[in-house]
Amino acid sequence: MWGWVNENAAAISAVASVATLLIWAIYLQMLFSGFREGRRAKILINRGGSPTLDGHCLVANMSAKAIFIDAVLLDFNVKTETGREHFSYSLSNLTFDDDSVSDPRAKLFQGPLDAAEHLDLGTFRALIEKMSPPDFDRFETIEDINITIVATYTSEDRPVAAERVFDIVGDRDELVVSPRRYAASQLRSQRQRRRIERLMRDLHQSERGDGRKKTDGVEAQA
Incomplete structure (x- = not known):
């Protein structure tokens, strides 16, 4: 051998x-x-407490380090007689007075979130009511809700973000908020980050008044 x-x-x-x-x-x-x-940020967006509109929207930071939530964006489509109407705005720019909420981050929709920490943003119903025109009660006409969390992570110069779409299904008496995918989508590519930056710029620009239709601080798009 x-x-x-x-x-x-x-x-x-x-x-x-x-x-x-x-x-x-x-x-x-x-x-x-x-x-x-x-070095990557990972943000979870989930539903808790109930599968209905009275369930709570939860945001968790599963990154290795803390993040700072810059904005919570909420979009939803409403079916109308002539088609559909889209509502979109940053919840972080709205006044959300609720004395029962002790955590200021839940009122401001902004603030630091430590690793493995979660934040309760409130019920889906309350979030939609804050976004909707006055006296809105046509929850059964809502097709879906898209929640986007925009944040800053450690030394990243560009924003990090995650989004999750929830479909509204069921009857008027018991509408269910059903997640379209298993987990939130992490927006990490350069193209996705540019889209988030452009969206934030457009929202800030709309605050100055650019002729777009708005209802009670909510940008409405046909």
Whole structure:
């Protein structure tokens, strides 16, 4: 056997070198993946307490470090006789007076959120009522709700964000808020981040008045 080893020493050495290289490549890939995941923000958006409109909208920070919530954006589509109407605005720009809420972040829809910490934004019904025109009670005409969380994470110069769409299904007496996907979508690509930046700029620009139709601080789009 030793003779065979001596005869094939060069080939065995080459195979061992390749195997060692592969092991180091896998190890470095694992290190890089752990480093990248540690630098990535991960924001969860969930429903709790009830599957109906009276259920609460929960936001959790599953990142390795704290985030600062810059804005909570809420969009929903309403079916009308002539088609549909889209409502969109930043909840962080609205006054949400609720003396029963002790956490100021739930009133301002802004503030720091530590790692593994969650924030209760209130019920879906209350969020929609705050966004809707006065005396709005046509909840059964709402097709879906899209909630987007825009935040700042550690040394990131660009915003980090996550969004989740909930469909409104069922009868008027018991409307169910049903998540369209298993989890919130993390908006990490350059294109998605540019879209969030553009959206925030448009919202800030609309506060100055640019001729777009608004209802009670809510931007309405046909």
